[in-house]
Amino acid sequence: SGPLAILSALAEEQAGLLEQLQGAERTLHAGREFWQGQLDGLPVVLALSRIGKVAAATTAVALIERFGVGQIVFTGVAGGVGADVQVGDVVVGTGYVQHDLDASPLFPRYQIPLTGQTVLVADGSLVQALLAACDAGLHGLQHAGRVPVVHQGLIASGDRFVNGAEETRRIVQALRSHGHAPMAVEMEGAAVAQVCLDYGLPFAAVRTISDRADDTAHVDFPVFVRDVARVFAQRIMAALVRT
Numbered sequence: 001s002g003p004l005a006i007l008s009a010l011a012e013e014q015a016g017l018l019e020q021l022q023g024a025e026r027t028l029h030a031g032r033e034f035w036q037g038q039l040d041g042l043p044v045v046l047a048l049s050r051i052g053k054v055a056a057a058t059t060a061v062a063l064i065e066r067f068g069v070g071q072i073v074f075t076g077v078a079g080g081v082g083a084d085v086q087v088g089d090v091v092v093g094t095g096y097v098q099h100d101l102d103a104s105p106l107f108p109r110y111q112i113p114l115t116g117q118t119v120l121v122a123d124g125s126l127v128q129a130l131l132a133a134c135d136a137g138l139h140g141l142q143h144a145g146r147v148p149v150v151h152q153g154l155i156a157s158g159d160r161f162v163n164g165a166e167e168t169r170r171i172v173q174a175l176r177s178h179g180h181a182p183m184a185v186e187m188e189g190a191a192v193a194q195v196c197l198d199y200g201l202p203f204a205a206v207r208t209i210s211d212r213a214d215d216t217a218h219v220d221f222p223v224f225v226r227d228v229a230r231v232f233a234q235r236i237m238a239a240l241v242r243t
């Protein structure tokens with residue numbers, strides 16, 4: 001199978017990996033930069049997803065069609081919505097749902113039309129590899145005096161930056177009433193998962209919690225991205241390619 005794609009949401013998260021990329025070769029395609037090379041001898045392609053479901057899907061398709069990647073991992077930040085999911089924690093996504101997808105009454109709410117699927121399940125080996133990479137990579141690290149907890153569970157994606165306790169409550173409540181309990185919200189994961197479903201490729205994502213998707217999310221998010229996100233992404237991904 002082809003190289004491993006490492007899709008990052010933010011340039012800050014990609015920067016550290018780019019510095020370590022051996023034999024780096026840059027290609028401009030679909031208005032995006034793609035970097036082929038090796039990390040610790042492992043063939044990889046690095047790309048930025050941009051923001052939102054469509055942008056992430058476009059990037060994923062390009063990685064598959066143009067660069068022949070064999071699997072995709074996503075690294076980014078997310079808003080924590082699970083009760084015990086705090087800023088500085090990490091969530092490895094075992095499932096992905098689009099919280100803004102609703103083609104009811106034609107299809108059940110949240111179901112991806114014509115696939116019969118609602119929660120897309122992450123690749124089991126990639127999840128295990130990411131959990132191990134979090135353990136190894138984050139060892140000894142603290143954020144705001146707290147050792148990061150590594151969670152695994154459902155990630156909900158949608159084309160909204162969730163910035164309010166009331167909005168979070170609405171999104172979580174609606175998902176819960178359909179049997180889904182999300183740990184984090186972000187804007188790309190479920191879209192990349194859907195592309196990987198169509199192409200039959202393994203996918204998993206790891207998200208560091210930058211905010212609680214509450215009334216101060218827009219303040220917490222940029223600070224976390226600037227000061228912390230790159231450290232987490234670099235450490236986890238460096239550990240991933242080492243295993």
Ligand code: ADE
Binds near residue numbers: 077212213
């Ligand atoms: N990514 C990080 N924080 C987020 C939030 N609150 N909503 C959506 N995506 C996010």
